[in-house]
Amino acid sequence: MPNMSQTKVPIPEQDPKVRARNFEEVTLGYTKEMALEEASRCLNCKNMPCVSGCPVGVQIPVFIKKITENDFEGAYNVIHATSSLPAVCGRVCPQERQCESKCVRGIKGEPVGIGRLERFAADTHMVQDNTVIEKPVSNGHKVAVVGAGPSGLTCAGDLARLGYEVTVFEALHKAGGVLMYGIPEFRLPKDIVQKEVENLKNLGVTIMTNMVIGKVLSIDELMADGFEAVFVGSGAGLPRFMGIEGEALVGVCSANEYLTRINLMKGYKEGYDTPVLKSKAVAVVGGGNVAMDAARSALRMGAEHVYIVYRRSMEEMPARREEVHHAKEEGVEFLNLNNPVKLLGDENGRVRAAVLQRMELGEPDASGRRSPVPVEGSEYELAVDTVIMAIGTSPNPLIRTTTEGLEANKRGCLVVDESMHTTKEGVYAGGDAVTGAATVILAMGAGKSAAKSIDEYLKQKA
Amino acid sequence: MFQILEKKELNPNVTRMVFEAPFIAKKAKAGQFVIFRVDEEGERVPLTIADADAEKGTITLIFQIVGRSTMKLNALNAGDAISDLVGPLGLATEIPEGAKKICVIGGGVGCAIAYPQAKAAHLAGLEVDVIAGFRNKDIVILEDEFRKVCDELILCTDDGSYGVKGFVTNALEERIQAGCQYDCVIAIGPIPMMKFVSEVTRKYGIKTIVSLNPIMVDGTGMCGGCRVTVGGKIRYACVEGPDFDGHEVDFDELMHRNGVFKEREAECRMMKLADKA
Ligand SMILES: Cc1cc2nc3c(=O)[nH]c(=O)nc-3n(C[C@H](O)[C@H](O)[C@H](O)COP(=O)(O)OP(=O)(O)OC[C@H]3O[C@@H](n4cnc5c(N)ncnc54)[C@H](O)[C@@H]3O)c2cc1C
Ligand SMILES: Cc1cc2nc3c(=O)[nH]c(=O)nc-3n(C[C@H](O)[C@H](O)[C@H](O)COP(=O)(O)OP(=O)(O)OC[C@H]3O[C@@H](n4cnc5c(N)ncnc54)[C@H](O)[C@@H]3O)c2cc1C
Ligand code: FES
Numbered sequence: 001m002p003n004m005s006q007t008k009v010p011i012p013e014q015d016p017k018v019r020a021r022n023f024e025e026v027t028l029g030y031t032k033e034m035a036l037e038e039a040s041r042c043l044n045c046k047n048m049p050c051v052s053g054c055p056v057g058v059q060i061p062v063f064i065k066k067i068t069e070n071d072f073e074g075a076y077n078v079i080h081a082t083s084s085l086p087a088v089c090g091r092v093c094p095q096e097r098q099c100e101s102k103c104v105r106g107i108k109g110e111p112v113g114i115g116r117l118e119r120f121a122a123d124t125h126m127v128q129d130n131t132v133i134e135k136p137v138s139n140g141h142k143v144a145v146v147g148a149g150p151s152g153l154t155c156a157g158d159l160a161r162l163g164y165e166v167t168v169f170e171a172l173h174k175a176g177g178v179l180m181y182g183i184p185e186f187r188l189p190k191d192i193v194q195k196e197v198e199n200l201k202n203l204g205v206t207i208m209t210n211m212v213i214g215k216v217l218s219i220d221e222l223m224a225d226g227f228e229a230v231f232v233g234s235g236a237g238l239p240r241f242m243g244i245e246g247e248a249l250v251g252v253c254s255a256n257e258y259l260t261r262i263n264l265m266k267g268y269k270e271g272y273d274t275p276v277l278k279s280k281a282v283a284v285v286g287g288g289n290v291a292m293d294a295a296r297s298a299l300r301m302g303a304e305h306v307y308i309v310y311r312r313s314m315e316e317m318p319a320r321r322e323e324v325h326h327a328k329e330e331g332v333e334f335l336n337l338n339n340p341v342k343l344l345g346d347e348n349g350r351v352r353a354a355v356l357q358r359m360e361l362g363e364p365d366a367s368g369r370r371s372p373v374p375v376e377g378s379e380y381e382l383a384v385d386t387v388i389m390a391i392g393t394s395p396n397p398l399i400r401t402t403t404e405g406l407e408a409n410k411r412g413c414l415v416v417d418e419s420m421h422t423t424k425e426g427v428y429a430g431g432d433a434v435t436g437a438a439t440v441i442l443a444m445g446a447g448k449s450a451a452k453s454i455d456e457y458l459k460q461k462a
Numbered sequence: 463m464f465q466i467l468e469k470k471e472l473n474p475n476v477t478r479m480v481f482e483a484p485f486i487a488k489k490a491k492a493g494q495f496v497i498f499r500v501d502e503e504g505e506r507v508p509l510t511i512a513d514a515d516a517e518k519g520t521i522t523l524i525f526q527i528v529g530r531s532t533m534k535l536n537a538l539n540a541g542d543a544i545s546d547l548v549g550p551l552g553l554a555t556e557i558p559e560g561a562k563k564i565c566v567i568g569g570g571v572g573c574a575i576a577y578p579q580a581k582a583a584h585l586a587g588l589e590v591d592v593i594a595g596f597r598n599k600d601i602v603i604l605e606d607e608f609r610k611v612c613d614e615l616i617l618c619t620d621d622g623s624y625g626v627k628g629f630v631t632n633a634l635e636e637r638i639q640a641g642c643q644y645d646c647v648i649a650i651g652p653i654p655m656m657k658f659v660s661e662v663t664r665k666y667g668i669k670t671i672v673s674l675n676p677i678m679v680d681g682t683g684m685c686g687g688c689r690v691t692v693g694g695k696i697r698y699a700c701v702e703g704p705d706f707d708g709h710e711v712d713f714d715e716l717m718h719r720n721g722v723f724k725e726r727e728a729e730c731r732m733m734k735l736a737d738k739a
Contacts, residue, residue: 171682173499173506173546181684210548212682216485237684241696248691248715250722257685265505265679273505273530274679275723349718396683398701 003040006109011116020299020330023185023268027091035120039067042112045104050114053102056082056445060099060114067117076125079118084154085444087126087192090119092183092289093441094320126195135204139163141458144227146213146399149177150440151431152233153200154447155454160203162455167227168200169211174264177235179440181264182256184293186300187323190263214402219427228461229426229454232414233447236395236432242285246343247389251277251351255286255294255390262297279386281305283354285340286390287312292323294388295332306332307382311339311359311372337361337372341379343387353381395433403427411436420450421457428454463543464498467520472603476526476571477536478512484519486511486549492582493555493673493705496521497681499546500534507531508678508700510575511550521549524574524603529727551681552704555579558669561645563589565637566612567630567659569651570596573604575673576650577611584611591642592616593633595651599624631658644668649708653717660708670708674699677720691715 012028013019019026030038042064050060059078066075079086095101095115103111143159145152148170156166174180176193201207213219219230239254241247258277261267265274282298284291287310298306308327310317313336317324328334335356342355358378361370395412405424407415413436414429416422422429430446432438468480486496490511497506513522527536538544557564564583568576573594584590592612596602597620608615616633617625626633630651638644647670649659656672663670676688681700688699693710697703 171548172680173548210546211485212548212551215550216489216548237682239684239686241686241689243696248689248696248712248719250718254686257679257687260679260685266503272503273534275505275726277722278726348721349715398683 002043003037005041008041008110008113008116009034009038011113016326016329016331019186020296021302023300025189026186026326029123030116030120035067035117036070038113039064039117041105042068043104049102049104050099050112053099055098055439055441056448058082058099058118063121064112064114064117067121072121072124073128075121079121083441083444084157084448085150085196085440086118086122088150088179088188088196089441089444090115090117090122091188092320094439096321098441126192133199133202135202136161136163138165138204141165141462142167142227143454143458144169144222144230145233146219146230147171147177147233147235147431147433148175148197148207148209149233149235149431149443150179151235151433151443151447151450152177152231153196154444155231155233155430155451156205156447157200157203158448158451159454160200160205162451164455164458165204167206167208169213169217169222170207170209171212172264173209175207175209177233181260182290182293184259184263184297186296187293212398214398219399219403219406219424223426228458229428231447231450231454232399232422232427232429232433233431233443234396234399234433236393236413236437238394238396239389240392240394241389242340242391244340244342246345246351249343249345249351250349251279251385252343252387252389253277255284255290255388256393258294258388259290259297262301268297268301276301277386279303281307281384282386282388283307283309283340283382283384284388284390285309286392287317287319288390288392289319289323291390292319292327292332294390296323296327296330298386298388299330299332303386307335307384308332309335309338309340309354309356309382311337312369313337313361316369335382339372339374340387344381351385351387353383354387355379356382393437395436399433419453419456420446421453426457463545464547465543466538466540469538469540472524473601475601476524476574476603478522478524479535480520480522481544481547482519483521483547483549486547487514487519487521488516490514490521490550491554492578494550494552495681495704496523496547496549497551497678498523498535498544500531500538500544502545504534504545505531506546506679506681508551508675508681510578510673512574512578513581524571526571529731548681551700553702555582555648555671555673555705557583557586557588557648557671558646561588563591563642563644564646564648565591565593565634565642565644567593567634567647567649567651568595569630569649569655570601571603572651572655572673573608576648577604577607579648579650580608581611589613591637591644593618593630593637595619595630595633595655596624597621629658630655631662634659635662638662638666638668646671647708648673653713653720656708656711657713660711660713664709671705672708672711673704674706674711674716675704675720676716677722690719
């Protein structure tokens with residue numbers, strides 16, 4: 001008999017007041033009892049509507065059934081059959097727009113906590129895991145992967161399991177991509193990411209950090225060097241600025257810079273050399289996950305006031321619901337329907353205020369969202385000493401400008417066909433480099449399909 | 463890990479180190495730089511590639527000891543290793559097509575960055591004059607190296623303790639007025655120096671290249687911290703520079719921006735001094 005409770009089993013969390021000042025993980029995860037109770041809310045629908053909401057088709061009711069049967073390792077294996085990063089996706093997927101949005105239980109009450117259960121299965125596996133990963137027998141073929149984000153790591157892992165000799169080239173000094181430099185520790189502990197990277201190494205994948213492809217080696221040179229295929233998973237890391245007056249003032253930075261200093265460089269920790277802005281009042285411009293992460297990090301760095309400045313309303317915010325909810329609980333102040341038009345500086349060139357203009361919602365635009373229209377004469381000053389821009393990123397031009405034959409579209413995204421093959425023979429691409437800034441699960445899925453295509457391509461060539 | 467093969471003190475505040483870095487050595491061109499990180503706790507800090515030997519697989523860095531990271535690097539010796547070295551980053555210096563005679567100006571440790579440029583121009587068959595400026599005799603660096611790669615070397619010191627007394631801008635203006643026809647001036651040094659050189663050359667309509675040193679993190683275009691305003695537009699110095707047209711750079715803005723972590727840096731220096739005492 002299913003558990004007919006209309007609400008999810010609450011997940012233990014750190015107290016908002018306490019956690020707003022530390023970098024430890026916010027949500028603590030289900031205990032076994034909680035997981036069993038939540039899993040029993042699943043109706044095990046025959047047509048599995050939830051699965052249609054999952055970009056990689058995780059067999060959701062099947063793994064949840066395993067949990068109800070106390071077979072946690074079995075549950076993990078079901079997820080792992082289609083997803084390489086369960087512990088990551090359980091924490092960062094926008095479930096409310098994917099699997100959980102299709103859950104029948106959501107019609108009357110809350111959907112099943114699929115993300116929470118996925119995390120439970122993955123974490124339980126990780127604690128108990130003592131299987132020794134063995135390096136598969138090599139098939140003698142070499143494949144290069146550019147970029148060690150979720151797309152590149154997934155592609156590398158799948159190819160290594162098939163016997164390919166894979167080398168991952170990463171520009172930064174640590175593998176993980178956005179999972180290391182962007183998403184903060186309090187949302188995704190870095191140990192989890194590094195565990196995944198370790199697993200790859202055990203599979204025989206070579207990871208070369210500090211290698212900026214396009215600079216130290218070109219893709220053509222990789223191919224001349226004996227790599228028979230290349231996967232480009234270089235992400236969409238180039239930050240946008242607004243182009244308004246005052247953006248060059250001291251105290252104005254991109255969310256990427258702010259978050260990199262904190263996450264990758266561990267600037268928040270005693271003993272690490274990288275400085276981070278010390279702020280009293282911070283305006284974060286934007287309404288996505290990146291904006292929420294920057295705002296919540298600023299609180300943890302000691303800011304007294306942190307504002308989210310977003311030109312649309314609460315409903316249009318693209319961030320995960322949970323992040324918005326957590327940010328509010330922690331004391332982030334939301335200035336929706338506001339847009340900066342100018343930043344003002346003091347005599348030392350430091351930002352002292354943002355001039356904001358109020359907006360109202362007009363007609364829906366092409367994306368179906370109601371577009372914001374400025375309210376004339378509504379400008380006012382918001383006193384801040386830091387402004388963080390989180391208004392989007394685009395793919396870095398470095399690779400496409402140094403690789404002949406690699407085509408990109410108007411937005412700078414690499415062009416691929418349905419097999420993830422680019423316009424250059426033997427070169428595949430996926431993740432944010434192809435889609436523009438998207439999600440971890442899509443990047444992972446793209447890495448998986450590219451691995452499959454590369455395998456087919458190389459088998460056919462042989 | 464990247465091993466230090468040689469270390470030499472050029473003056474009490476400037477050190478030269480040779481690193482084993484075969485991939486970088488193969489590709490490095492004059493004007494490009496690397497980013498280093500001493501250890502797990504270290505910051506990512508940019509330094510120009512002062513020299514590279516593709517055959518031996520080595521690169522040379524010359525750095526001034528100014529704060530925490532350069533002190534940490536300077537505390538290491540030949541045989542030690544640092545955890546990260548990435549490059550070559552940035553674009554190589556482009557001397558304007560058809561230039562025959564150029565003047566390379568270095569100020570202080572900026573000479574370390576100017577040296578590879580003078581060398582590259584010299585090897586390309588151009589006539590190269592070098593004006594190198596220092597505060598005083600004790601901190602003069604790279605004199606012999608410069609002599610080998612230029613037609614004329616003018617050494618200036620602020621106090622006249624060595625070479626000509628005065629600033630590099632005076633020396634430059636004198637030469638121009640004496641009839642030297644420069645097709646291009648490359649100026650590298652403290653921001654005020656580059657600003658004033660650019661003002662001199664603007665008067666004479668001489669194309670001027672400056673090498674900017676904004677604060678960087680990744681060096682690949684990912685953070686935007688290195689952005690500078692050139693000709694009214696935002697440019698990322700790590701991927702579109704570090705060289706820019708000196709007549710278009712907003713030097714005052716760069717000066718402000720480089721001061722962003724001043725307090726924290728001063729703190730670090732105090733702590734290091736206290737450690738030593
Ligand atoms: C702050 C932040 C929060 C986010 N929150 C969420 C979330 O909650 N949920 C979610 O699903 N998604 C989230 N995202 C989006 C998600 O992280 C990305 O969609 C995903 O990481 C893309 O994966 P990728 O493998 O394509 O690229 P990336 O993760 O960007 O990795 C690309 C890697 O390639 C490297 N690289 C780039 N150029 C080169 C080169 N020339 N040579 C060598 N290496 C190179 C980069 O250094 C990087 O390590 C967030 C993004 C950010 C920035
Ligand atoms: C492209 C480029 C090439 C350079 N080449 C050389 C060189 O060949 N030799 C040399 O001596 N110096 C060079 N510099 C300057 C050098 O990077 C700084 O002196 C160094 O970062 C100081 O770090 P610190 O921790 O020792 O000192 P700190 O006390 O931290 O800083 C001293 C000053 O250095 C600058 N600085 C600090 N951190 C950074 C950073 N992460 N990135 C850039 N600047 C920073 C700031 O203006 C600061 O005020 C170069 C800078 C750039 C951008
Ligand atoms: S250093 Fe980060 S973009 Fe240039």
